[in-house]
Amino acid sequence: MKLLRKLLFPFAVLYGLITSVRNFLFDTEILKSTSFDVPVIAVGNLSVGGTGKTPQIEYLIRLLSDKYKIATLSRGYKRQSEGFVLADATSNAAILGDEPFQFYQKFPNIQVAVDANRTNGITQLLSQKEKPQIILLDDAYQHRKVKAGFYILLTSYGDLYADDFMLPTGNLRESRSGANRANVVIVTKCPKDLSVEKQDEIGRKLNLNPSQELYFTFIDYDDFIVGQKEKVTVSEIKNEAKILLAGIAKPTPFFEYLKNETDECLTFPDHHHFSEADIETILEKAQGKKIITTEKDYVRLKDSKLISQLYYLPIKSTFSNSQENFDTSILKHVSDSEKQSFS
Structure with missing residues (x-):
């Protein structure tokens, strides 16, 4: 290469x-x-x-x-929609893209929009009744x-x-x-x-x-991993056998923070859309163990069959x-x- x-x-x-x-x-x-x-x-x-x-x-x-009053405007990379979209209760990662959907879920008091044409996106945001x-x-x-x-x-x-x-x-x-x-x-x-x-x-x-x-x-990195129903300390799961999963550009630091010698690390392309075949493969490899992923990947996977075993690791800058x-x-x-x- x-x-x-x-x-x-x-x-x-x-x-x-x-x-x-x-x-x-x-x-x-x-x-x-x-x-x-x-x-x-x-x-x-x-x-x-x-x-x-x-x-x-x-x-x-x-x-x-x-x-x-804040609004974020993103392109919505790899989303399955076109044009200007303002996030609402019907939105998901497929419609918005994973990162905008993450913003929408974490910060319900802001507006989250996507549009490849940023000029149009800003114009549309400023035409809203509650403009940012x-x-x-x-x-x-x-x-x-x-x-x-x-x-x-x-x-x-x-x-x-x-x-x-x-x-x-x-x-x-x-x-x-x-x-x-x-x-x-x-x-x-x-x-x-x-x-x-x-x-x-x-x-x-x-x-x-x-x-x-x-x-x-x-x-x-946070001291806790977060699942659908619970938070678990990283110290508790550090030595536990688990699956680490990432579909981000540079996953090595994420893996190194959590992994031990028994863990299996699964790497997917950045912004990967997980297919049913991917989900079945992950479940087969997990064999009931916890599956820990990044926050960005979690928003794409939380509606899948992985959810009962799925956790994410929050991060901040x-x-x-x-x-x-x-x-x-x-x-x-x-x-x-x-x-x-x-x-």
Whole structure:
């Protein structure tokens, strides 16, 4: 695979040229972006693959939803619906996509919508009777037809965009210079004990503009797994024989947090739609044992025959440094946007 990617280097150069021209056209306003009167905060990345967008969106929801009416807008990757959909009691993971459905289930006091056309999605949200005061755009860093007021760029500790290259040779969707659009860059999935020296080293490598802020976060796993009817401490099940199941981009940390030498780890593609054959295979391998999965996979599996044995491990994004500064930056942007809309 690595050799093939190297052989595809000319296509990576061409792809980089195409995305650079596109960005230039938007930067010079030859191609138009639409702005909106409400604060729009975009969370995304330069690369394909998991950088922890879902935990970061959930962090913002927790930060803002006590004071403001919040809506999330996602593409709804691999959903079995089209156009604009606003989540309601009839929604499920197939209609919304797994991550938006997770938002809807965890945060009943917010609006959750999906639309591949983010401009239309925002317009539809703002036409609702109870329109949101803040819109969080999930995975929309390259969606330049909308001009967000605040951009949060995520990059994984083990796969920094500064060390990467354009698709298909590397994993970048656009060139590294795209990072210049970010107000904030967050290095995600860091070790919990990441030293200040290592943070400084990464900061020098990313070489951000003076106006940009840099933060570091790690994935904080819960002490409990959660099932349909009970919660069980991780310490209780750590040495118990079980099935660990993940259909996410980078499942290794999840497996390592829970597994022992007797466990079987089942890996599926990211955003996998589990077929009846998949369910039967999982049941056969489980043989009555607990099946522990990620929260994102749980929303796709909870209506299946696995439910009596199925548990998920909650996670959240936790800041290694300067959480208060990050919160202040977000709240200040929202406050400033409100003042501008009334002026």
